[in-house]
Amino acid sequence: MSAIDEPQALGRRLVYGPDDVTLDYQDDLGNPGEFPYVRGSRPPRAQGAPSEQVIRALSGEGPAERSNEQFKYLLEHGATGLDVIGDTPTMASMDPDHPYARHSVGNQGVSLCRADDWxxxxxxxxxxxxxxxxxxxxxxGVAGMFLAARRLGWDPLLLRGSMILAPLFSEDTSYSHNIPLELHMRLAVDATIFSTERMPRFHPFVEDTYFISDGSVTAVEEMALGFIELREVVRRILAKGVDIDSFAPRIALLVNCGMDFFGEVAKIRAARGLYAEMMRDEFGAKDPRSLAINVAAHTSGATMTREQLVNNVVRGACQTMALTMAGVRAMEISAFDEAIRTPSEAAHMVAIRTQQVVQIETGVGDVADPLGGSYYVEALTAEMRQRIKERYEAIEALGDILELAQQGYFRAIFEEAMVDRSREVLDGSRRVVGVNAAKMAPEDDVLLRDIAEKRIEPHYEVAAEIARWREMRDMPAVVRALDELEAIGRDESRNVTEGIVDALEADATMGECIGVLREAYGAPYDPLGKTVRPR
Incomplete structure (x- = not known):
């Protein structure tokens, strides 16, 4: 869920005026496309030029072929970009034929585990x-797209897109890969360096605060924790001898957007300003592109409710308006059936049309930063900017970030926030329409339910296909590639993404690759004890 859902969270008042804002326009705001980029990372587009905002919807279901059809459907109906998510096994770096994975194959995203899938x-x-x-x-994801581009005849140098990066908090707020934190960091750093060299138009470093925020923390906490993770990865890349301006232009932010309209706008504006200041003053970036971070957003899936599904359409529209006014470059709108299933075709269409109506009919995106200059928004942005920085500096002062993570410091933050959020909904202090306010009898709550409650069965045939395919591989080649990947994992001077590309090319699977990398870092090949390493 969002961010600051309570106005009191930042001491908000009922009326704001000139006395609430103390700004030096050029130093604190600047024009859109100018330092410190609070008002936007790019200059306003030319009068009458089409919108540059990317319209897309989160997609992926079943085997790769089914998801490919889904992509084509979305592009035919107005999407200008794609956003793909893996199913639970894929997101956990687990093969679909793993005994603990087969009941989750393809029913929450696309199943991917080998080069041919990509x-x-x-x-x-x-x-x-x-x-x-x-x-x-x-x-x-980086290795798979790189390989697929080569096989399909596309030049990897021209590929555009992005990959989320969440090495520090993945085990706490997202999907557990059961790998050491140092390996999480290594994979993130090496993938960024690989892409910088081999896919220079691609954004391999998208700091993903969506998962952080949907763990129920406040907006200040969401962005502070995101900056902590981002800063740690940047430091590690720099320690490899990589110049800041060679990779910083390809860093982006993927933020969450909940229902606190003005809080979300202020959060995004504050994040742009903080990032520009940090990259220039702390990390020594000189290229303006290194200072002007692109911000994308995914509207909060946690704000979507099982009750009164049509209310979710309204929530998505409100969030789309907020993101457009904040100058977000690309967005995905959580589907109205998000609380029940992966998006149905109808829900995908509503998400796309919501963005199109806002973009084409409302005019809210015709002017850059239309809320700029509002006493309320500027006061909120300034306070948010200050408190985010104070929070991440206070946490960093506690000691080594990975040690804090290993001690459970961050997990405790998320656990406390989730308990608090649940209690507030249950006791009614946090009002949610359809859940604890303006409720409806279940027998009357039928609108859209026939669409949302269509069951998506696991794709057992995918697991069976992978099991058969394993038996037909050139096993000596697979074993050699996995042995080499393990050797790369043990050698910090080598790039592990290169080894993953070679291993996938040799028909090793994602689960086998992560297994040998676990062993390189002193962990069991399969922590669940159900598969063995190919020999």
């Missing part, structure tokens, strides 16, 4: 015209 996923798509955003394990 080829099928992207086949016949206009990759030269669109960007593809990925919610996938970072290193494998």
């Amino acid at each position: 080829v099928r996923l992207y086949a016949d798509l206009p990759l030269e015209e669109i960007s593809v955003s990925h919610s996938l394990p970072t290193a494998f």
